[in-house]
Amino acid sequence: MGTEQTNDSAVAKDPSPMDRLWTDDTEFAGTKDSSLVVDVQGFEGPLDLLLHLARGQKVDLTRISVLALAEQYLEFVEQARQLRLELAADYLVMAAWLAYLKSKLLLPKQEDEEGESGEELAAILQFRLKRLEAMRDAGAKLVNRNRLGRDVFTRGMPEAVMVEKRSVFSASLYDLLTAYAGQRQRTAVTNVRIEKRAVWSLSDARGILMRLIGTLSDWTALESYLVDYLSTPETRNTAVASSFAASLELVREGRLEMRQTEVFGALYLRARNTQETGEANHV
């Protein structure tokens, strides 16, 4: 019914921040603030950026050139780094993955190759883009429905308090949790100031590794993908150190396998095929 009506809230038009980023160089070249995060420019994360780039190809997502897409993305990351824009870690994790994907797509398939082929990885990417786009469209359909308090209304003068709840008091789980968290937070002495970090903490590295290995089932050199994309020259040492420590921890937990063929040789990582959380149930 109300799907055609224009809707003031959310998802109206893509602001296309990318266009600005590419066309209006002066604005960005002039930006000295290196803490400018691309996220702020209107993208909801790397998949969102990829989806935007994919739209540029003007074909159905199934027929998209994943290789071209990966190259575009990597180029974008390269540009951003040249402009000294600080990219959120998620973008870099994606860059590392796409670099891996690209190499898979370009190199001829080896006989003894383990893990997914380049084509399979590309299909995974397409699937994720499609799923995200589907969710976005679904969200748009949802907000454009006739909504209570905007298009459709309740009885203005309710006559009796309908007590369904036996309890005399009303409180939701959300109320309860908010009260608890608020109270604990107040009493906990929180004079901890987080300085702008120039180092990778162990937990940062762990988080990034976890996200990365979730998508890598083949041996991947720690340095070549992870460090290249995830760190700037200044943070290279701390990135290597923390990722190394974090990966040892993950090996110990059985989530990761590690391989080194020679002393001081490159370190290879891959996920141990652990069964992750099952499929979501649907109503």
Place this chain on the structure above:
Amino acid sequence: MSEGGQATAVEFAEEEHGDALDMLDNPAERLHLAEATRMVEAIIFSSDEPVSRRALQERLPDNVDIDLVVSELSSIYEKRGVNLVRVGDAFAFRTAGDLSFLMTREAVQQRKLSRAALEVLAIVAYHQPVTRAEMEEIRGVETSKGTLDTLMEAGWVRMRGRRKTPGRPVTYGTSEVFLDHFGLAEIRDLPGLEELKGAGLLSSRMPTSFSVPTPNSDPDALADDEDPLTDIDLEELGLLTPRAQDD
């Protein structure tokens, strides 16, 4: 409905049920009236006060005969469970007088739990079994007796036992009713530290020493340092009136 003041069911004496529409020969006019009737119905329904004739006039197309529409609507609702009533120069829907008995029954006023009570309840839930002294330590303020009483009255908090420490303080915990009300399958389902942070309820910058306890999954099992409550305890606490001889 009985509270309706001078409200009277709108009576347009000569008119019978549905007459207004029948009077109109022109199908287009009938349709027009029917549409206007739907509009007036929706406006009066959603308004938080009786809607005056003038207000209706302002919101409807110019060529609508308000009196005709109102009389039509009134006859539609005449024998229904809800009637259109006139309050002065305004109109409202009210439950039919003969059904007012449905309205008064169980009209229990729901009260919002105070902030303090919510805090105490949450602490009891997370930190159970917990004594009053411990609650105070966690909250940093004294917990009034009334707050705990309220929570026990609501049936959400119960006395579990006594701590095996000097003074044998009473320990508190949550009840089945609590789980039921908050839609928890078991007490362990309360979100932990990471979940609270993830949901944005707790700052991600809490000190490393900060922790959120995970309550024992079996609420009835007494902790090692707990004694069960005896009838004597309950009497002492004034919760059990001394037994009268039955039968």
Place this chain on the structure above:
Amino acid sequence: MSEGGQATAVEFAEEEHGDALDMLDNPAERLHLAEATRMVEAIIFSSDEPVSRRALQERLPDNVDIDLVVSELSSIYEKRGVNLVRVGDAFAFRTAGDLSFLMTREAVQQRKLSRAALEVLAIVAYHQPVTRAEMEEIRGVETSKGTLDTLMEAGWVRMRGRRKTPGRPVTYGTSEVFLDHFGLAEIRDLPGLEELKGAGLLSSRMPTSFSVPTPNSDPDALADDEDPLTDIDLEELGLLTPRAQDD
């Protein structure tokens, strides 16, 4: 029933009763049903919140067939300015959707949903029960603090329980308030749900059927199709899963 929308011709005068009444031969039964319908009408009409089936059952005489009464009431109000809608296991009267143009005066300023919040809301609605890690997997980005918080504060999203996997992560789902707000009788009514499910887009893992597209797997497809992506209909996504060959 929840789609209270078609602004079609409305004929009030002759349609006072729905079908259910006509079906009953026994005059006593008809009277009984008519009375029960008035009662249900009064109860639901008087409330601004949906009234649960259970609450109706408790207030009505034992021998009343709630389903019959509700369906009768629903058909009576089907084309009126106010409609009976189902919200989960409860019922409510709401102004007809096609009259929204008339109701702008009533409209309360709605909080604007950010793009991120809308995305998260859609994911929670279509994938429930869903954990935070799964939301992040789908969006490819960490959910910022406050996004889930906002949705929970609005009462649309709630914690449902915990997933029975290591770590027992909390799962999220939508609430009855969500259904009510978006005019859905149940989760199955979410727009495009079946198509999305059919296309395998609601699974957390890539379905095996979603295999590597081989060249010319779809001979009917136009090679130089240049339709913009935004025109993709969710239904079309159903075409992606390779069709099982008919025997």
